[in-house]
Amino acid sequence: MKKERQGRFFFILQPSSFILCFLLTGTFGSAALPAELDAKVEASLAAAARFLAGRQDEDGAWRSKVYGPFKDGPTLTPHVLLALNCLPEGGPEARRSFDRGVKYLKSLIDEQGQLRGPLVMPVYTSAGACMVVPQEAQRAWVDQLRAHQLTAALGWDESDSSFGGWGYSISPPHKPNGTANLSATLYGVTALRNAGVPLDDAAYAQILTFVSRCQNFPHDPANRDARFDDGGFFFTPHDAAKNKAGVAGTDREGRERYHSYGSMTADGVRTLILCGAKHEDPRIVAARQWLEQNFSATENPGTFAPDREMIRRSTYFYYCWSVAHALRELNLTDLDTRRGKVHWPEALATELLARQRPDGSWSNDFTDTKEDDPLIATPHAAIALYICRRVNLDGQNGK
Helix, strand or coil: CEEEEECCEEEEECCCCEEEEEECCCCCCCCCCCHHHHHHHHHHHHHHHHHHHHCCCCCCCCCCCCCHHHCCCCCCHHHHHHHHCCCHHHHHHHHHHHHHHHHHHHHCECCCCCECCCCCCHHHHHHHHHCCCCHHHCHHHHHHHHHHCCCHHHCCCCCCCCCCCECCCCCCCCCCCCCCEHHHHHHHHHHHHHCCCCCCCHHHHHHHHHHHCCECCCCCHHHCCCCCCCCCECCCCCCCCCCCCCEEEECCCCCEEECCEHHHHHHHHHHHHHCCCCCCCHHHHHHHHHHHHHCCCCCCCECCCHHHHHHHHHCHHHHHHHHHHHHHHCCCCEEEECCEEEEHHHHHHHHHHHHCCCCCCCCCCCCCCCCCCHHHHHHHHHHHHHHHHHCCCCCCCCC
């Protein structure tokens, strides 16, 4: 297997096509971790790859042994493949497992280039598939994504708070039957960029419309409300129950406001960058300051309502996955947190190593976001650890 660096992307070179591991700006440099810790991380990632490869079914798919809806095959297979494609430490066995998984995803497309059946989680599955299948096999998945974006084609207009985003609807969400959220929207935009959809496509402006509504940051600084406008992001602009950190209060205009929290602030930064926003954009500057000041290696940071503390804990591995991407995209390695200086790759790697199970997997004790299923938690943890190991320290600290 040969690795190449090409422009913005880190690829693993296949005989017939380039497969995107994940979207990162800049280039990788020397190891970010001390030698002893780096050796432990290498062994950890090899163990994670063995675990994932060992849980693959004969047809090439991965199926949950914990949750019934995730036993279908399409739901978890792209999620696992995204991790395996970032784990060269797994060696030939992991690569063979990856190839079998891609073959399974390709089998879901019929001779006319259409999906053979409905999907349990069409946005996440289609987005993940776009990031692992060869370019010639992406069209059906991109079409599925476009069919689920909440835009005028489905009756939505810019005055609707969900306009421009993606959500969890199994079928295309015709208005008023649908809501968008920042997590699904991040997956959607990442897939579009990976599929080569140019930035002048109308989808990106629509995505930005939605994302701006998920940030505690006013367009006009004169309208800033210090009680709420801290620059962080939340899950969705219109549903208190779905915003995992809970309600922060009511602002002077009578609007219900939501707490910012770590996983969504990382998702927000990544989505803005993928839509073409520059690092000096005030929205990114504000979110970067939030992430830096509030960074934690041990929990999903932010102010969570007292009855939401279990939800904070249940989102830990997703947070690790997204914040590692976001801090790498921002070219940050040493952070000025509220608790002092933190070298985040070392801090996060150390914590993830401590939580890994003897069989190479990760699993959460809390069930709210289904991270108690190791096939959900392990890919997130492994990719986060992969980024910790390879983040560049060669003068790209962003300070």
